[in-house]
Amino acid sequence: MKTLPVLLSYAKNLPVDMGHNEFSDSVIKLVDKRDLHQCKFCGWVEQMPSLRRYVSLTGVYDTSQQQKHVVTSCLICDLSLRITMTSKREAGRVVYMPEWSQPQLANLYRAIYLIKRMGSEAQDLVSAIECLEDHIDERVLEVPRYLGITGYSLSSFAEAIAEMPDDVYLKRGQAFSPLRIIPTQNYLEQIVGEQWDELLMHYPLESIEHLKEQVKHAAADL
Numbered sequence: 001m002k003t004l005p006v007l008l009s010y011a012k013n014l015p016v017d018m019g020h021n022e023f024s025d026s027v028i029k030l031v032d033k034r035d036l037h038q039c040k041f042c043g044w045v046e047q048m049p050s051l052r053r054y055v056s057l058t059g060v061y062d063t064s065q066q067q068k069h070v071v072t073s074c075l076i077c078d079l080s081l082r083i084t085m086t087s088k089r090e091a092g093r094v095v096y097m098p099e100w101s102q103p104q105l106a107n108l109y110r111a112i113y114l115i116k117r118m119g120s121e122a123q124d125l126v127s128a129i130e131c132l133e134d135h136i137d138e139r140v141l142e143v144p145r146y147l148g149i150t151g152y153s154l155s156s157f158a159e160a161i162a163e164m165p166d167d168v169y170l171k172r173g174q175a176f177s178p179l180r181i182i183p184t185q186n187y188l189e190q191i192v193g194e195q196w197d198e199l200l201m202h203y204p205l206e207s208i209e210h211l212k213e214q215v216k217h218a219a220a221d222l
């Protein structure tokens with residue numbers, strides 16, 4: 001599947017940007033039929049209806065948007081595309097990580113979250129996960145250095161993006177290309193909670209092994 005690029009974006013017509021269901025029901029139905037619940041940015045197929053998100057390619061979220069401008073997103077990619085919401089909910093953090101793509105990071109965080117929920121079954125991966133999380137924490141600190149600003153906070157960064165003049169905003173892709181978004185553990189706990197556990201119960205053994213391999217490889221690559 002060809003994925004769409006993940007750009008740091010905000011919902012132009014929603015200054016507070018807290019909602020996630022602003023499109024008409026008929027458009028959502030058509031989008032579901034077309035995308036089959038697959039995130040167009042990272043490829044994850046979200047089986048849980050309450051965890052599906054829909055993103056406007058025009059940046060405007062209202063019932064006038066047609067299905068060609070609306071695509072399915074997973075809740076992790078949605079954090080990049082709704083930066084104001086992400087900062088208000090403390091749902092994610094920006095990280096400087098040009099060596100990994102946003103889809104790779106989204107998939108890695110899903111794997112980490114699912115493995116953490118396996119508890120003692122995944123005891124052998126505790127140190128790999130700690131290592132990855134420590135490394136990523138350090139890379140979060142590189143964001144203000146990359147942007148050349150002091151006193152960085154996600155909310156001020158999100159506000160600055162939302163206040164960019166149109167011409168600068170349209171060209172943001174290159175300047176932000178090494179930046180990624182990762183979800184906070186709290187946000188996943190709050191929003192996903194136990195919902196992915198059900199998936200895990202039905203996962204074939206090889207898929208669980210695949211999750212573990214993903215984390216082991218990512219940790220080994222550091």
Ligand SMILES: [Zn+2]
Binds near residue numbers: 042
């Ligand atoms: Zn995604």
